[in-house]
Amino acid sequence: MRVHGLRRRPQCSAVLIVAFASALLLANAGGDPTTPEELRSELHRLRVQITDLRSREATLEQLLLPSHRGPAASEGRPPAVVGLNELEGGKLEGPLQADSAQAAEEGELEPEGEDFSPVDVGCGWLLLGGVAMVMVLFYLVNWHDDNIRRFSWRIISTTVSIFTAVLVFNGFSGFVMEFLLEEVHGWPRHGWRLLLVDYFFVAFWFAVLQFMTFYQSGATHLENALAFEQLVWVIAEPLRADCDTEVPERDVRNVSGMKSIAYRDHHEVFVRKKAANREMFARRTNCWATLLAHMTGFAAINAGGQLQHVKFFERSAPLAMLAVVVNLLFLLVLFRVAALLRQAGRPSSGGPNGCRELFHEEVEEAENDVLSLSTSFLTVQALRFA
Structure with missing residues (x-):
């Protein structure tokens, strides 16, 4: 143990342990053992007691770690700590009390500084950056210029939509791939069967995009079209x-x-x-079209990446780029089929329909997002492979 005012000798603990063990040997022996079994038993008991003493010494050193650090720490000397008498009786006695009082008078006891790891510093900068970003957003959405406010809200909405789409798609895809296909059917993570499942999900999310956009635009009921332009x-x-x-x-x-x-x-x-109804339909349609367009785009990225990992396409960079073209052609065929179905469902008469025009406009914009998002990502991935 280290005590203020005294230097610790390295051999002190070992000498005390050996002396105490010898005293125990003399006190407990009561006479010289006569058999080898008694000698081995006595030796084992002493080793257990020595181990217990060392454990107690380590525990006391942990309890007596310095709570204050003085100039001695910078000189390489052991820092000042309180003694065992202070812990048990609430005060120091003898020369330790005088040394402690002298150290307090000289102002040697200073608060111990806390060292921060790189992770702590990184988390601190992250929190400060998050708070600063929120302050900047408050300024932008309350700016005096109408264009600044409008585009700020549009960027915020798009960002929220992207991250929401990532979470929903990863959760749904992870559940299907890991639980249903791997655990139930035992399918591997790579192969043609899994590739077909990935492209099935592209078509599935694209169909959900078409249906939700059609429903939210109000094109399902004729009365919505009548109230679309009503002031x-x-x-x-x-x-x-x-x-x-x-x-x-x-x-x-x-x-x-x-x-x-x-x-x-x-x-x-x-x-x-x-026209309040027109704004309401446009807002709802744009919300669902943006969200589902990003989910369809992520599904196309997943399927295209799986296609690039097929043995035929992973041989070289040109073949990996060919996989991008195949994925692009699949999306174009999907878009063409959807356009034919929308054209077949368009009424031949009845004048202009604002709800249907809104539906076609939002769907075409969503299809452009899906195509650009998936093609750009897969192209960059093929270039990195090259």
């Missing part, structure tokens, strides 16, 4: 929680113009006329 009065105060909420026409003071004042809960609020 209604809505609240036009962005600072209110009920902004863009429809207001009955009887509450509007002047209904002849496009902007007016209405009475809402015994208060006057600014209102304006706009």
Whole structure:
């Protein structure tokens, strides 16, 4: 043990252990053992006691680790610690008390600094960067320029959509691949059967994209098409929680113009006329089309990467690039079939339909996202292989 004011001798612990073991031998023997069995038993008992003493010494050294560090630490000398008497009786006695008082008067006891690992520093910078990024986003979405606010919200929405699509696709694909195919059917992670399953998922998510976009655009019901371009009065105060909420026409003071004042809960609020249903359908359709387009794109990336790992295509870089072309042709065929089905479902008469036009516009944009996302990723992967 290290005590303040005293230097620790390296042989102290060993000498104490040997002396204590000798005393135990003399005290417990009661006489000289006469048989080899008694000698071996006595020797084993002493070894156990010596091991126990060493364990206790290590435990006490851990308990008496220095809580303060003085100038002696920088000189290579053992730092000052409290003694065993202070731990047991609450104070130091004898010369240790004087040494401790002198050290306190000289101001040798200083708080011990904490050392940070590179992981701690990295986590700290990550937290600071996250807080700073949130502050920047608050500034951007409240900027005085309308274009800055609009594009900031668009980037935030796209980012959230991408990460949500990654989580949903990885969870669904991992469940199917690892649980259903590997554990139930015992399929390997590579092979033609798994490749066919991957391309089946591309077609599956693409079909879900078509259906959800068609449903959210309001093209399923004729009354939605009639109300698509209908102008209604809505609240036009962005600072209110009920902004863009429809207001009955009887509450509007002047209904002849496009902007007016209405009475809402015994208060006057600014209102304006706009196609609220068109904005609602466009917002919902864009949300689902963006999310499912990214999921379909990730499925195409997964299938194309699996195709590049087939033995025929992994021989060289040109063959890996040929796999990109095959994946591209598969997507183009899929898009053409979907376009023919949409054209067959278009009514031959009835005038323009805003819901159907919205559906076709969002689907075509989603298909472009799927094609560009998968082709660019697989091309870069083939170039890295080269």
